Amino acid sequence: MGSDFYRIEPLWGATDTWKTVNRNLECLIRRHGSKMDRAVALARDVQVRLESIFSLLDDLCAVTCPWCPDHCCLVAKVWIDFKDLLFLHLNGHEIPPAQLLSDFKETCSYLAPKGCMLPRIARPWVCTWYLCPTQKANFRQKPKSVQDKFTRTVQAIKTGRKDMESEFIRIVS
Numbered sequence: 001m002g003s004d005f006y007r008i009e010p011l012w013g014a015t016d017t018w019k020t021v022n023r024n025l026e027c028l029i030r031r032h033g034s035k036m037d038r039a040v041a042l043a044r045d046v047q048v049r050l051e052s053i054f055s056l057l058d059d060l061c062a063v064t065c066p067w068c069p070d071h072c073c074l075v076a077k078v079w080i081d082f083k084d085l086l087f088l089h090l091n092g093h094e095i096p097p098a099q100l101l102s103d104f105k106e107t108c109s110y111l112a113p114k115g116c117m118l119p120r121i122a123r124p125w126v127c128t129w130y131l132c133p134t135q136k137a138n139f140r141q142k143p144k145s146v147q148d149k150f151t152r153t154v155q156a157i158k159t160g161r162k163d164m165e166s167e168f169i170r171i172v173s
């Protein structure tokens with residue numbers, strides 16, 4: 001859940017901190033111009049892989065979430081981490097107006113009566129890869145080829161996110 005299980009408050013939960021980190025990231029990316037090309041390409045690659053699993057995730061959600069008695073987002077203590085934010089900036093996506101939570105006592109501010117208000121592509125990675133037990137059971141009914149492809153894609157996304165972050169740090173260090 002998020003990048004640091006032992007955090008006592010969500011990363012960049014305060015509005016000012018959220019604005020500052022986003023402004024700084026935007027400046028850094030702009031300042032380094034074409035030196036960021038490889039990081040941008042890695043972020044695009046992650047995006048393509050993410051988009052390739054959205055229809056499966058939508059299908060799993062369509063047959064489970066609308067009848068869920070125990071919505072996971074009501075209790076999730078997760079946040080947009082550095083790789084999530086970098087991914088959004090490098091791909092030129094609209095940045096959510098605030099972190100998911102400003103305090104661990106809160107519920108995610110993007111949870112609406114009909115589900116998550118954030119487009120899938122802008123959600124933290126943890127919100128994308130998490131399959132609850134009901135969804136896992138449903139997933140295991142899919143053909144093996146579908147399950148294997150999903151597992152491989154999730155692994156490739158994890159690796160791609162790490163590579164994207166390493167490349168960004170290499171350029172700005």
Ligand code: SF4
Nearest residue numbers: 064065068071072132
């Ligand atoms: S992912 Fe699972 S726990 Fe979360 S809302 Fe859907 S069915 Fe419920």
Ligand code: SF4
Nearest residue numbers: 073108110111116127
């Ligand atoms: S961002 Fe969306 S999917 Fe993630 S916890 Fe919040 S409401 Fe749920």
